[in-house]
Amino acid sequence: xxxxxxxxxxxAQILEEVATELAQAAGTQLTAxxxxxxxxxxxxxxxxxxxxxxxxxxxxxxxxxxxxxxVAQDQQPGVDSSKLHLLAxxxxxxxxxxxxxxxxxxxxxxxxxxxxxxxxxMIPRRKRYRSLFRDCLLAGPQALLSPQSSTAATAxxxxxxxxxRVVQQLxxxxxxxxxxxxxxxxxxxxHLDLHGNQSCTL
Numbered sequence: 001x002x003x004x005x006x007x008x009x010x011x012a013q014i015l016e017e018v019a020t021e022l023a024q025a026a027g028t029q030l031t032a033x034x035x036x037x038x039x040x041x042x043x044x045x046x047x048x049x050x051x052x053x054x055x056x057x058x059x060x061x062x063x064x065x066x067x068x069x070x071v072a073q074d075q076q077p078g079v080d081s082s083k084l085h086l087l088a089x090x091x092x093x094x095x096x097x098x099x100x101x102x103x104x105x106x107x108x109x110x111x112x113x114x115x116x117x118x119x120x121x122m123i124p125r126r127k128r129y130r131s132l133f134r135d136c137l138l139a140g141p142q143a144l145l146s147p148q149s150s151t152a153a154t155a156x157x158x159x160x161x162x163x164x165r166v167v168q169q170l171x172x173x174x175x176x177x178x179x180x181x182x183x184x185x186x187x188x189x190x191h192l193d194l195h196g197n198q199s200c201t202l
Contacts, residue, residue, distance in 0.1 A: 001029050001145075001202065004045055005060040006073045007036035011123045015060035015095060018134045022058065022141050029145055029202065031055050036073055045078035049086035056091040056202050058141060063096035063121075070096055070103075081105065087112040091144075091152060091200045095137050097121045100193045113152050113196030115140060115159075120191070122184040129180055132169075136162045136185065144202050153198035163189035 003026070005019035006012045016035060023033040032048055034040035040061075049057065061078065062071040072078030079086065079102075087103065088110035094103060099116030106112035124133050139162040140155035150158070163185050170181035 001026050001141075002031050002048055002055055002057040003033040003035075003060070004040050004048070004057065004072075004078065005033070005035045006040055006062070006071070008073060008075060009062075010125065012060075012062060014123055014125070014130060014133070015137075017130075018095070018137045019058070019060035021134065022138060025138070025142065026145055039073045040078070041074035042072040042076040042078045045072050046083060046086060049079070049083075051086055051088060054089050056093070056144070057087070058093040058095070059099065060095045060137075063094070063098040063102050063117075065098050065101065068098070068102040070094065070099065079103075084112075085110055087114075091202065092116070093141055093144075093155070095121060100195055104195065107195045111196075113194070113198075113200040115152055115156055115192075115194050117188070117191050118193040120187075122187045124180055124184045126176075126180070129184070132166045132185070136166060136188065149201045151198060152194055152196070152200045156192060156194040156198075160189050160192055163192070 005016040007016045069077035069080035084106040087106040094116035100118045140159040143150040143158040170177040
């Protein structure tokens with residue numbers, strides 16, 4: 001597994017914290033973690049995605065639609081329409097806004113399988129919600145890393161179920177909890193999507 005993360009703004013820093021935890025949990029299944037200190041700039045990202053190597057990759061980065069790209073540490077496109085071949089026949093977990101939209105052609109034309117978000121990924125910034133958010137993002141990769149070698153479909157299910165359990169927990173709280181339940185966790189559950197081979201494993 002290759003993990004790619006950035007930290008150039010506050011939302012990216014939250015994602016990088018989750019990426020670091022996943023890197024620690026992956027153990028010997030981790031091939032590389034390109035983070036803000038590596039650095040995970042566009043050239044290094046593209047170099048790490050050797051087209052002859054089909055290891056799974058997890059992105060914890062910003063996604064943008066104009067132009068469509070997953071953004072690297074130097075705020076340049078790490079993966080855009082000209083680099084989708086680097087994801088050929090890979091399992092990709094992309095914790096990024098619009099990741100399913102950005103990588104759609106990687107699925108359709110290059111055989112990638114993408115677990116990500118159809119639209120925005122809502123990141124709760126208040127510290128009290130970060131551990132809940134982290135647990136949601138980690139649910140899918142943890143399923144994939146399990147000894148049972150779960151499928152992409154199972155990873156999607158585990159992630160969606162985790163979001164929904166958090167929603168139910170927060171709906172029993174105060175007004176702020178209820179708002180974040182709907183605006184972040186329920187939103188993310190409803191925009192989580194899987195395109196490609198649902199039986200794909202690490």
